[in-house]
Amino acid sequence: MQEPDASPWGLMLLLGLLLLSYPLMALFNHRMPIFGVPMILLYGFGVWLGLIVLSLLYRPRE
């Protein structure tokens, strides 16, 4: 039975945690709106969506 190599997924998880932690979060912790939406909200939802897309598009090499 061929199991996937978990290491790239673990690295992506760490990347997600890094993006969603201090101090990176602090860089965007502003109410300043972009397209009418507060930057912190945009960043949080943007990173969230980005991670979803990353997970769905990533294809490990066979």
Place this chain on the structure above:
Amino acid sequence: MLIFAASVTVFVAYLSFLVLVAYRVERQTGWLATLPSKRWVYALSLTVFFTGWSYFSAGSSLLDLGMPFVAIQIGASLTLLFGWPILKRAVRIAKLHRVTTLPGLLSVRFGASRMLTGLVAVLLVVGTLPYIALQIGALGFALENVVTSPSVLELQEGRGVVLTLTLLLALFAIAFGVRRADPTHRNAGMTVTLAIDGLVKLAAVIAVSCFALWKQPELFALLSAPDIWPHLLLESTPRNSYATWLGYLLISMGAVAVLPHMYHLIVVESADENQVADVRGALPLYGWLTYLMVILIAIAGLARGLEGPQNQASILLIPMAANQPILELLAYLGGVAAAAGITIAAFVALTNLITADLVLPVLSRLTTRLGPALLPLRWLILLAVAGMSFGVWLLTDVTFLSQFGLVSFIAAAQLAPALFLGMTWAKLSRGAVLWGLVLAVPTWLYTALLPSFAGKSPVLARWVADGPFGWSLLRPYSLFGLTGMDPYVHSFFWSMTLNLMAIVLVSLFKPSTRAEVEQAEALLQGKPTYPLLYHRFLKTLSYPEMEAVLVKYLGDEQAQEQMERIRADLSRMDVPQESKLLAARNAIQRALSGPLGPSVACDIVQREFPVSESAVPDAMEAYQKLELMLETSREDLASRLRELSLLNALSERLVVARDQHHVLETGTGLLWDMLHFERVGALMVEQGQSRLCCLKGFQHLTEGPFSVPEDSSLADALRRRQIYVVTEGRSQDPILSLEGARTLFYVPIVSEQSSVGVLICGMTSSPLALSPSLRNVLQSIANELAISLSEARHREKEELLRQQLETTLANLADGVIVFDPQRKIRLVNPAFRRLAFVPAAEDLQGADLLTIFQWLDPKDLSGQRLALEKLPSIQALGGKTAHLTARVGGHEEGERILSITSVPVLDAADRVVQVVSVYRDITELYHLTEDLERRVQDRTDELAQERDRLMLSNQKLEKALEDLRNLDQLKGTFVNAISHDLRIPLTGITGYAEFLEDEIGGPLTEQQQVYAREIQLAAARMTRLLNDLLDYARIEAGKLTVELRTIELTELLRGAVATFLPAAEKKGLRLVLDLQPAIPAVWADADRVLQIVSNLLSNAIKFTPAGGEVRVRALSEDAVVATEVSDTGPGIPPEVLPHLFERFFQTEAGIKAGGTGLGLSVSKSLVEAQGGTMSVESKPGEKTTFRFTLPKAVSE
């Protein structure tokens, strides 16, 4: 606005709809039956994570807490998006071991431990029950907010309604989630209804948010208004900190897959482990979209003045305020769906958990007859769960319960290390996990659960505020003085820290045993695992024994089903008996694990198959043997696997190898690519000639003819047909020394008992020993190459033959057609088409033989059309060769005369498998033959006439010949008679002339003396003439006789010369006898020789003028002695020489001298009668030499 009854009706109607759908899905009727197999359906079912309470309170919680609340959804997303490989492994192991709960999975992973299983189960039940109560509260909340009187639910009727709704949900869960005693079966109907719930709540959230945005487009602008959402930014309040954000993120990450309902959906309801990977993005996307919508709804509620608790109902109140009953109904349905979904799933999950991990372990000790009672027991437990959940809701309130969401999450998160580390780290021990939970669970109870009840008890409230007995360091919300944290994050921090710390410390100081690690590795890698033998020793198991145990605990029906599976599994196993026993035991445990849980299953197996203490040493010995055997077997298998992989790769490459060179190139390529030899090549032997080819890495050797030294290892490898190893310093090998290699292997390629080549492979960087494994590999490669080479040779020969045949047939003037017994044409050559007048466009391949007769139109030579059965092709089908000459064609293309021969091709059983017909055009030959026959006849007639004429002439000739013979005989007789008659008077004349000369009759005058001598001389000439005539007559009559004997030729010659010396001197000639020394004797007639010599001397003296010389020589030459008589006379003209020995031929000088013309002819005949030869040479004016030979006498 909906009234209360209508709301209940809508709920019941919606639930009825779900029942109908679930029923049809379970019955597999209609298109609904296809839904469970759809990935998107399963993906939507996972959205129960977005619960009923989240549906209502997410907005207000967001506004209250700010961004950290979003972290709960993001954390869950991170686990599903990136933790799926671990979840996939967990699903695989759970399905393999038929466990349906997390405690069961941990029991499989860490070995059956009642304490671990029980602790985990209690933690999950205690942590989850308030969570379910909260969802029931959400139902009540929905009803409360859609009825006219907000206080209606405070009435007894309202609670009764909620109880009824809870019971309905419980019945639904029983009907579609706990239908069977075995919980490992998937519940397709329930999964589909959960997916519908997910769709409904998503539709409701989108519809209400879009409506709000449509009504109030400036909502986006309000998002950034500090007065609208003051706590948006992190660090805007003490709770709203980065620590809270990260804490919620981690809590959610750990809890999402561990919460009983989520674990149940991920593990039990998935089709297989791959579904976890397939749907990893579904819940995150769902959460992202719904939370975006929820924010808008919450802001819209705020804009309408809905603050605090009222904002929780924004999704209901916004359409209500806008008087949008349809939208209001949809929003209500969304809430109902969200609450119903999570409630049903949690009921089922908790029922499985309590049954397998709490109740059955106890019951199984009380009774063995569990099988028939299992299903009712599960129903009872589900109803109990529903009752307890309702009771918790009833005894508390929604506001109180709302804090339990995160409390449950923290409890569940404590199990995340056991799950995620356990599935990835084989060295994680049961003790480490147990100690982690032993520390974490009380901490969670103390810091999270206990303070939740502070509002219900003044004592607890004081405890929380001041710490137990006033010890501030032990305050639940600021344990050990840690203050300023969100209480949930605080609890998570302490419980998880202690949990992980215990895991690390125990793992360090009390690590797993080697056997435990190996078993864990086998489990994680998907290999079959066996219980550790030092715990128990197996007795021999039989199928009836196994079945009896299963029947006892599972009932007949389930037992039969499981036995079938066990029989199938065991029959497929090809392992030692010891392993089979272990596998049988495991199979029973797995069969029991499904319905009873792994802990109970383990207990039962131990109880049913007890072990005596005395058997333990034997078990240990058996285990060690087994371990050793498995280890050896593993190495053998790995080695064999490598070998097979190589051979497989070789076979795959050889498939495309068309010729011998390509085959060898493939073999050497494999040695180079996969065995990493640094020198590879091949020696090919064909028809006694060797040539090197396919060389790689060699620096000095070149491809081409190669003379193998007789005393080399390479020659030995070829001769003895076995692998030879030559190594640096130990072998004197020309290639080794030439290339500077450290090791060379010569691997003969043996085909049909003879070496057809040698594989050469070697190392230069380091020496390499020929291990048994490497020997096997090299030998196998050589064998494979030998087969392929043989096939390639045959292919090449066949190809050559085929090309030869095709070329021959194509260029053959004769037409050839081949057909099978079914008269289907298999082959025709171009000549046949031409001879048979077949159009070029006509495709004859596979056509019936009879089709060609339409063009052939065969007739016999007289022009009569031939019947089909007369044709050789048809007759040959009977198994005999047939021949016929026939006229064919006859239409505008003209007519041909063909010689048709058909030969059947027979198989071993003398059956006709094919017929080969040859059509030869003999038209021209036929016409030529006709013409020739006619001419032969004419000539025969002419010859007959000629013969008659010749016969007549012959008769005349014969008569003339007879006459001539008679005449000749007469002549001979005449000559004889004349000669005889003349000799007598001559004798008298000679005698009397001598008398006169001797003056016997008186003295004579000188003149008379002269006359007398003249008479003598004339008589002598006459005598010679007569002698010659007699000899001639004898020769002509064939009566010449010679008396051969040994004679001394020299003596004879001396006598002859002495006789003629006076005559020579008289004429003034010099007569010389020139004899070689030791002239041998000859085999001859002395008289005849003397006659010959006398004749020659007489002639020489006669024709040589005075002063000349006559010389007689005798020469010994090989087998003969030659005698030459030469003179210095005038010579003989060249034109005369050829006629000199003819009878009666005379030269002018001869005629003047009065010769007869017979002397030389007679002499030649005499020489030849004695076996010699005679010849003459003459140079006119100089010299004439007569030469004759006689055979030497044979010494006696």
